[in-house]
Amino acid sequence: MHRMKSYVRRENYSCIMTGLAVIGIVLLWISMTASRSESSSDVPTSAGHAELLSMHSSLQEKISSINRMLNENPALKGTQSLNAGIENALTKLKELESRFKDLEVQVPKKYPDVRFLNYKDRKRILITGGAGFVGSHLVDKLLLEGHEVIAVDNFFTGRKRNVEHWIGHHNFELINHDIVNPLFIEVDQIYHLASPASPPHYMFNPVKTIKTNTVGTINVLGLAKRVGARVLLASTSEVYGDPEVHPQTEAYWGHVNPIGPRACYDEAKRVAETLAFAYLQQEGVPVRISRIFNTYGPRMHINDGRVVSNFILQALQGQDITVYGNGAQTRSFQFVTDLVDGLVLLMNSNFSQPVNIGNPDEHTIDEFAQIIHGMVGGGSGVVHKAAVEDDPRRRKPDITRAREQLGWRPL
Ligand SMILES: O=c1ccn([C@@H]2O[C@H](COP(=O)(O)OP(=O)(O)O[C@H]3OC[C@@H](O)[C@H](O)[C@H]3O)[C@@H](O)[C@H]2O)c(=O)[nH]1
Numbered sequence: 001m002h003r004m005k006s007y008v009r010r011e012n013y014s015c016i017m018t019g020l021a022v023i024g025i026v027l028l029w030i031s032m033t034a035s036r037s038e039s040s041s042d043v044p045t046s047a048g049h050a051e052l053l054s055m056h057s058s059l060q061e062k063i064s065s066i067n068r069m070l071n072e073n074p075a076l077k078g079t080q081s082l083n084a085g086i087e088n089a090l091t092k093l094k095e096l097e098s099r100f101k102d103l104e105v106q107v108p109k110k111y112p113d114v115r116f117l118n119y120k121d122r123k124r125i126l127i128t129g130g131a132g133f134v135g136s137h138l139v140d141k142l143l144l145e146g147h148e149v150i151a152v153d154n155f156f157t158g159r160k161r162n163v164e165h166w167i168g169h170h171n172f173e174l175i176n177h178d179i180v181n182p183l184f185i186e187v188d189q190i191y192h193l194a195s196p197a198s199p200p201h202y203m204f205n206p207v208k209t210i211k212t213n214t215v216g217t218i219n220v221l222g223l224a225k226r227v228g229a230r231v232l233l234a235s236t237s238e239v240y241g242d243p244e245v246h247p248q249t250e251a252y253w254g255h256v257n258p259i260g261p262r263a264c265y266d267e268a269k270r271v272a273e274t275l276a277f278a279y280l281q282q283e284g285v286p287v288r289i290s291r292i293f294n295t296y297g298p299r300m301h302i303n304d305g306r307v308v309s310n311f312i313l314q315a316l317q318g319q320d321i322t323v324y325g326n327g328a329q330t331r332s333f334q335f336v337t338d339l340v341d342g343l344v345l346l347m348n349s350n351f352s353q354p355v356n357i358g359n360p361d362e363h364t365i366d367e368f369a370q371i372i373h374g375m376v377g378g379g380s381g382v383v384h385k386a387a388v389e390d391d392p393r394r395r396k397p398d399i400t401r402a403r404e405q406l407g408w409r410p411l
Pocket residue numbers: 197198199235236237238292293294295305306307308310311322323324325329331365388391392
């Protein structure tokens with residue numbers, strides 16, 4: 001909950017910061033324009049820069065001469081030569097703006113510092129769904145550790161802005177590709193995360209969700225077989241369905257309605273696990289299977305539709321917090337960087353059985369609504385809406401296996 005508090009504060013803070021940033025950018029632009037003309041001799045010169053500065057000073061001269069003309073003879077206002085002068089100045093101003101844009105692109109980008117790994121330790125790692133909420137945090141971690149990362153995404157729920165801070169970095173590549181189609185690429189490891197994960201998103205196009213998790217998984221496992229890569233499958237706590245065992249251990253087979261609205265995700269992820277095991281047993285592909293429980297953190301989309309972002313958004317906007325059903329259903333939430341640490345530990349372990357990655361700190365959704373309300377404050381009430389069909393009533397991971405096999409637990 002300590003993590004949750006700082007997350008909520010950060011979300012609140014980021015709204016204010018966005019506004020300040022916009023104002024800042026405008027002020028910065030103005031000050032850059034002014035300071036470049038004032039201190040042209042101090043500015044380091046490149047060909048484009050020097051040209052820009054001379055354009056700028058000639059523009060300034062022109063505007064001063066127009067002003068001089070105006071001051072000396074106000075009767076000139078509206079004459080042909082003055083109009084031509086102003087038009088000329090405006091054209092030059094437009095050119096100047098476009099040169100600024102070009103130069104901005106040329107300014108070398110500052111990237112986060114990445115560790116140096118020698119060629120033996122450095123891996124080429126593919127992340128399907130690499131521009132998504134979890135995928136982008138994994139991109140950060142693996143790049144910072146010094147690996148080469150190729151992120152593949154079809155941008156259905158992923159966003160370029162989640163990884164834009166790495167675009168252009170020599171260790172990073174972003175490919176717009178739908179994993180339902182085969183991919184030919186040489187890699188050492190594959191984190192297979194591609195799939196919508198929020199219930200409203202995966203229910204939006206159930207057939208596509210099934211294809212992504214079945215055909216997409218076959219493509220990933222086939223690729224791993226061809227190039228000898230290791231695969232980590234992002235499975236889910238939803239393979240337990242509406243569980244009759246509590247807390248859920250990996251040995252529990254689950255309780256899923258095969259034709260319910262959640263089946264497109266739950267059953268497709270179950271098939272994905274089956275496929276991973278078949279490729280392990282039949283083809284010897286090294287696989288790792290993570291069963292990911294509810295997760296929250298930065299880069300969750302504002303319209304993600306899951307409970308954490310919905311409640312925070314509603315509370316920030318002073319709207320009623322909408323609890324589906326009676327609010328007695330339970331969940332436990334882990335912070336996204338804990339999850340990503342667990343995924344990397346699992347990938348690099350020798351363990352091929354499924355492993356729960358989640359936080360055992362369980363709360364009812366009603367309690368959770370109160371927690372968010374308490375943190376954000378404001379005038380929101382809590383209202384109960386119709387229950388969601390097949391909504392799991394209790395969910396809490398047993399993480400004994402993760403602790404014993406990986407030495408992992410949420411911080
Ligand atoms: O606005 C809301 C949203 C959700 N909820 C409730 O909050 C609980 C959690 O719902 P979420 O949509 O966040 O997530 P769910 O637990 O249903 O599914 C999630 O499970 C684990 C992951 O693998 C997936 O990311 C996702 O499928 C549910 O009981 C849901 O009915 C609300 O009461 N109000």
